[in-house]
Amino acid sequence: MLRVRQAQKIEGTICVPGDKSISHRAVMFGALANGTTTIEGFLPGADCLSTISCFRSMGIAIEQQDDKVTVQGKGWYGLQEPSEHLEVGNSGTTIRLMAGIMSTQPFHVVMEGDESIAKRPMRRVIGPLRQMGAKIDGRKDGEFTPLSIRGGDLQAITYQSPVASAQVKSAILLAGLQAKGVTSVTEPHLSRDHTERMLQAFGVQVLRDGLTVSVEGGQELQGRAISVPGDISSAAFLIAAVMVVPGSSLLIENVGINPSRTGIIDVVKAMGGSLELLNERIVNEEPVADLLVTHSELHGIEIAGDLIPRLIDEIPVIAVMASQAKGKTVIRDAEELKVKETDRIATVVSQLSKFGAKVTPTDDGMIIEGQTPLTAATIDSHGDHRIGMAMAIAGLAASGETVVENDEAIDVSFPGFGQLLEKVSK
Numbered sequence: 261m262l263r264v265r266q267a268q269k270i271e272g273t274i275c276v277p278g279d280k281s282i283s284h285r286a287v288m289f290g291a292l293a294n295g296t297t298t299i300e301g302f303l304p305g306a307d308c309l310s311t312i313s314c315f316r317s318m319g320i321a322i323e324q325q326d327d328k329v330t331v332q333g334k335g336w337y338g339l340q341e342p343s344e345h346l347e348v349g350n351s352g353t354t355i356r357l358m359a360g361i362m363s364t365q366p367f368h369v370v371m372e373g374d375e376s377i378a379k380r381p382m383r384r385v386i387g388p389l390r391q392m393g394a395k396i397d398g399r400k401d402g403e404f405t406p407l408s409i410r411g412g413d414l415q416a417i418t419y420q421s422p423v424a425s426a427q428v429k430s431a432i433l434l435a436g437l438q439a440k441g442v443t444s445v446t447e448p449h450l451s452r453d454h455t456e457r458m459l460q461a462f463g464v465q466v467l468r469d470g471l472t473v474s475v476e477g478g479q480e481l482q483g484r485a486i487s488v489p490g491d492i493s494s495a496a497f498l499i500a501a502v503m504v505v506p507g508s509s510l511l512i513e514n515v516g517i518n519p520s521r522t523g524i525i526d527v528v529k530a531m532g533g534s535l536e537l538l539n540e541r542i543v544n545e546e547p548v549a550d551l552l553v554t555h556s557e558l559h560g561i562e563i564a565g566d567l568i569p570r571l572i573d574e575i576p577v578i579a580v581m582a583s584q585a586k587g588k589t590v591i592r593d594a595e596e597l598k599v600k601e602t603d604r605i606a607t608v609v610s611q612l613s614k615f616g617a618k619v620t621p622t623d624d625g626m627i628i629e630g631q632t633p634l635t636a637a638t639i640d641s642h643g644d645h646r647i648g649m650a651m652a653i654a655g656l657a658a659s660g661e662t663v664v665e666n667d668e669a670i671d672v673s674f675p676g677f678g679q680l681l682e683k684v685s686k
């Protein structure tokens with residue numbers, strides 16, 4: 261159980277753990293590349309450890325010590341048929357990106373995960389991969405896990421994705437790397453583009469034309485050194501902590517500021533928050549900076565459209581900030597929240613309301629009334645890391661002691677969250 265007391269002030273200079281999206285991709289691409297890949301700044305969270313364990317089951321030697329990883333890649337076809345099911349735990353990124361990779365392999369695998377994964381939609385990736393020629397099945401005609409995949413002999417496709425999802429886009433592009441012809445994916449809004457950037461870092465040619473990305477089949481990856489920046493989605497909890505506790509300030513060093521992920525920075529600034537980017541630089545095709553965040557009085561705004569995929573995982577903690585801002589915040593076009601680790605519209609509403617916040621669910625988002633005094637509560641993460649952390653941040657602004665039950669879920673993306681929060685809380 262995580263206990264959080266109302267904070268007088270949040271202060272310090274900190275780093276957050278490595279980016280989850282980039283860490284997954286570094287292991288996957290390293291396993292498929294020719295030669296050794298070394299990773300520093302890797303996120304040793306449960307989700308990325310699931311990715312490592314899946315590739316170890318297919319005969320790839322991977323050493324991992326905290327945030328340092330070495331992957332001995334054996335080339336795209338160096339993977340062996342696993343003798344057991346591949347366990348993805350709680351990780352949507354692992355199962356969906358690997359569905360694309362497994363579709364290229366001339367063997368059979370079964371992939372499954374925890375209770376939450378069993379409820380998440382898979383046809384969004386299985387559909388296009390079947391069109392390319394992979395044989396894939398799962399419960400309810402491939403909508404749910406376990407997924408059974410027999411790959412090989414793929415044809416390129418031109419795919420118009422109905423959702424802005426980096427997991428869908430990445431699965432198709434990865435399969436496309438071993439399909440005959442040029443595979444392209446067009447999405448309705450730009451989703452995070454770490455796959456495109458990192459494939460280029462591994463020597464692959466990737467073409468972008470507006471919202472369309474294409475790769476030609478038959479390209480090989482070359483192992484390399486990857487340095488993973490801090491995860492902006494994890495930094496978001498600390499940014500919100502500063503904004504809900506008057507008199508606070510934090511310097512958060514070495515955070516990834518890829519424009520497809522910086523919706524949280526745009527929203528904090530639009531709400532009137534003070535957030536400065538210092539020491540901007542590029543590391544392995546990814547922009548990085550230090551963030552200087554200073555408490556400011558916030559006001560409510562509307563969050564919708566193109567902005568949504570750029571901050572989708574941050575919406576639970578944005579709702580917490582909005583409950584303390586002046587006026588109303590309206591979040592629209594965010595129906596994707598319903599198919600994350602939990603239905604995040606429902607869990608934000610049920611858990612944040614326990615503090616006395618006024619949050620109303622809508623079909624595609626929520627409406628949050630601002631300047632609501634919060635009272636400590638006992639909340640349940642429902643096994644969702646982002647809900648557990650968002651509610652801990654609400655606890656910093658609530659009178660009394662908040663208890664977060666099922667807090668072990670936080671290890672999925674932010675090991676050490678509780679200790680870090682204690683360190684910066686005065």
Ligand SMILES: O=C(O)C1=C[C@@H](OP(=O)(O)O)[C@@H](O)[C@H](O)C1
Nearest residue numbers: 281353424425426427428572573
């Ligand atoms: O590709 C990725 O690394 C991710 C993509 C997003 O999911 P969708 O592709 O389902 O939007 C995001 O919510 C998830 O945390 C990580």
Ligand SMILES: C=C(OP(=O)(O)O)C(=O)O
Nearest residue numbers: 350351352353573600601
């Ligand atoms: C949705 C998330 O991750 P995934 O889809 O990889 O489970 C998340 O980290 O908030």
